Amino acid sequence: MAEAGIEQDLLIGVDLGGTKILAGVFDAKLNLLGSYKMSTKPQRGPEGVVERIARCIEDAVDECDLDMARVKAIGVGAPGSVDSEKGVVLFAPNLEWKDFPLVERLQRLVEVPVLLENDCSISMIGVYEVELKSKPRSVVGIFVGTGIGGGLIINGELYRGATRCAGELGHMVVDINGPKCGCGNRGCLEALASRTALFRRIRQAVKEGQTTLLSEMLGRDLEDMRSGDLRKAIKRGDKFVERVVEEASEFIGIAVGNIANILGPEVIILGGGVMEALAEEILPTVQKIARDHAMPGALKGVTIVASSLADNAGITGGAVLARRVP
Amino acid sequence: MAEAGIEQDLLIGVDLGGTKILAGVFDAKLNLLGSYKMSTKPQRGPEGVVERIARCIEDAVDECDLDMARVKAIGVGAPGSVDSEKGVVLFAPNLEWKDFPLVERLQRLVEVPVLLENDCSISMIGVYEVELKSKPRSVVGIFVGTGIGGGLIINGELYRGATRCAGELGHMVVDINGPKCGCGNRGCLEALASRTALFRRIRQAVKEGQTTLLSEMLGRDLEDMRSGDLRKAIKRGDKFVERVVEEASEFIGIAVGNIANILGPEVIILGGGVMEALAEEILPTVQKIARDHAMPGALKGVTIVASSLADNAGITGGAVLARRVP
Known part of the structure; x- marks a missing residue:
């Protein structure tokens, strides 16, 4: 696909989320050369989003003063359940996608081989490859962002199960009477502790008269709220926001306890945008509640632990995946 | 330990539960020659229970007109978390045991090599070895009895995780506001759907004035209630008991959905005494609710599926374990 004579030595990792697209440009040794971020705009539909993914990749490469002709392959992590072999996103509630052939559509636009994985599996691959130097035999990754997903390493390898869908930790029901989740059920971890859940609870409380520094910082409608704003409000002494984050952390702690009881992994690593912004606030509670809930x-x-790759886990995993293209 | 010249060709499997001890005598090809059942009487403390285990084994062998001198080894499944290598039961809430050296104590009484596993892991081994002829790569077993436990087969082998405690599915929290569990937490699957949970709910409702055929069948105090009585009451049209079993089945269904989302196994198999008695009532609801809760x-x-080994899964697994003794 590329011009003759040009070495294809660049790897692209793309992290497609419900809120934003992040594209990273890596060299063959997985060094991050640069990245570019764009909003996802899922309301434009899958075709509109694919165009934005292509643009985000091109902008990332251009930002590094490099040329698309040098790109060897692209690894994309998409939210929800995916069929990696067919390159199809089966179901992504955050994007409202069903059975969308992402690989075929994106390849048509960028003319470079594209590989697809579940966003959390890809983050798990990134974290495992770059961050977990001791190469533990079993790892569970929990990625807390717009949604919550997970990745499993069992016996040193990414584990997708017989269904190729394993690792959907965000849809573990922990409170059957809890709030409704995007998947249709009630009380999934994602509905209790994702960024979406945190923001929903804050907005609802403000609507009902709760005062918070967030209103001062962002205006009454809290429209451009980000996870980092929650950290800032807590640092400035906002007890309400602290409590909301605390409650979400407790739910994550229960889920971590459940996972320890079920799988007994060597390492449980927490990543994603919410963890990047709020690790200091969330991690100690998760550790405590998990220990309360795990069997002796x-x-x-x-x-x-918290992942230090944070928001770059997905693009790093994408590059690891892209490196596998012969 | 045995007399010279006598071939040691018998394998003993023991299923130690909170309510009863079941000992099975098997030949080298895992054919069950006979079994013997005894109540556990956990109130007598661990030493008292170990004596009963020894007696139960001896009675089982005697029942078959065989001699203890022919016993090669004994495999015991104990409830809760165990350290197989050290032969210690670490924590068994149903028995109120903590750090009890079961293997050493039992060996002292029976003078035959004893191996120890978690009761659910051992049931999983039994089911996998004898019942799952297609040898699926990944299986999750859920065993519903006095408590609820699980066993995992991953990549064709029993999976105990890095902690050697994996598979504690009964302590998956599915309803954070649910009833208190023996482990100290709230809303564990075990506290919602085990035999103990079913009986507790029925007794509570009867106390509060609920009428049920069970009172006719067993007397007002419902003292000798068994899982089979629930089936009989349902068959005779008791809508209250039907609803209690239905609710428990729904919780199991949610747990199965969670497990499918997390692990994506090829086979999910339900066993244990409650399933043996009530498979027909429980399984359809579990299948339906699990499908509602699993991601696409x-x-x-x-x-x-329901295990057809039912209550013999544990002793069968014990024999499989005992067979491994050189």
């Missing part, structure tokens, strides 16, 4: 022995020697 | 694709091609 189920967290013995188990490390519960 | 997460149950595609996945079989949700």
Whole structure:
């Protein structure tokens, strides 16, 4: 596809989220050369989003003063359940996509081989490859962003299960009477502790008269709220926001306890945009509640940590995936 | 340990539960020759229970007109978390045991090598070895009895995780506001759908004036209630008991959905005493609710079945374990 004579030494990782698209340009050794961020605008529909993904990739490459002709392959992480082999996004509630052939559509636009994985599996691959130097045999990654997803490493390898859909930790029901989730059920972890859930609870409370520094910082409608704003409000002493984040952390802690009881992994690593912004606030509560909920022995020697790759986990995993193209 | 010249060709499997001890005598080909059942009487403390286990084994062998001298090894499944290597039961809330060296104590009484596993892991081994002829790569077993436990087969092998405690599915929290569990937390699957939970709910309702055929069948105090009584009451048209079993089935269904989302196994198999008695009543609801709760694709091609080994899964697994003794 590329011009003859040009070495194709660049790897692109794309993290497609419900809120934003992040494209990263990596060299063959997985060094990040530069990245570009764009809003997803899912309301434009899948075709509109694919165009934005292509543009985001091109802008990232251009930002690095490099040329698309040098790109070897692109690895894309998409939210929800995906069929990696067919390159199809099966179901992505945050994007309102069903059975969308993302790989075919994106390849048509960028003329470079595209590989697809679930966004959390791809983040898990990125974290495992770059961050977990001790190469633990079993790892569970929980990625908290617009939604919540997970990735599993079992016996040193990404585990997708017989269904190729394993790792959907965000749709673990922990409170059957909890709020409705995008997937249609009630009380999924995602409905209780994702960015969407946090913001929903804050907006609802403000509507009902709750005062918060966030209104001062962002205006009464809280329209451009980001996870980092929550951290700022907490740092400035906002007890309400602190409590909302605390509650979400407790739910994550229960989920971590559940996972320890079920899978007993060596490392449980928390990543995603919300963790990037609020790790300091969230992690200690998660560790405490998980220890309260795990059976004796189920967290013995188990490390519960925040990913330092944070928001770059997905694009890093995308590059790891892209590197596998022969 | 045995007399010289006598061939040691018998394998013993023991299923130690909160309510009863079941010991099975198997030949080298895992054919069940006979079994013996005894109540556990956990109130007598661990030493008292170990004596009963030894007696139950001896009675089982005697029942078959066989001799203890022919026993090669004994495999015991104990509830809760165990350290198989050290032969210690770490924590068994149903028995109120903590750090009890079961293997050493039992070996002292029976003078035959004893191996220990978690009761659900051992049931999983039994079911996998004898019942799942297609040898699926990944299986989750859920065993519903006095408590609820699970066993995992991943990549064709029993999976205990880094902590050696994996598979504690009964302590998956599915309703944070649910009833208190023996483990100290709220809303664990075990507190919602085990035999103990079913009986507690029925007794509570009767106390509060609920009428049920069970009172006719068993007397007002419902003292000798068994899972089979619930089936009989339902068959005779008791809508209240039907609803209690239905609710428990719904919780199991949610747990199965969670597991499908997390692990995506090929087969999910339900066993244990409650399932043996009530499979016909429980399984259809579990299948329906699990499909409602699993993400699209997460149950595609996945079989949700009841174990036909039922209450013999544990002793069968014990024999499989005992067979491994050189």
